Amino acid sequence: MRRPVILESTVTCPACGTATAETMPTDACQFFYDCAGCGTLLRSKPGDCCVFCSYGTVPCPPVQADGKLGCCAPPKPEG
Numbered sequence: 001m002r003r004p005v006i007l008e009s010t011v012t013c014p015a016c017g018t019a020t021a022e023t024m025p026t027d028a029c030q031f032f033y034d035c036a037g038c039g040t041l042l043r044s045k046p047g048d049c050c051v052f053c054s055y056g057t058v059p060c061p062p063v064q065a066d067g068k069l070g071c072c073a074p075p076k077p078e079g
């Protein structure tokens, strides 16, 4: 029942609208992204773990695999 993880996400710049297809790393998240169109440094929105979850067409691989958000947020210690 494993679904294939999509590794390519198209990031759309909120400043200039440039959409760029990027290959996502499977073992890390990308907090910052340089827009190829206008050079704006994008950063993940509050509550999102990475720029792909904020601006991409596909959420990052850990989110796809786990089916939850905040893949990169460190787990809160219990108690």
Ligand SMILES: [Zn+2]
Binding pocket: 013, 014, 015, 016, 017, 018, 035, 036, 037, 038, 039, 040
């Ligand atoms: Zn841009």
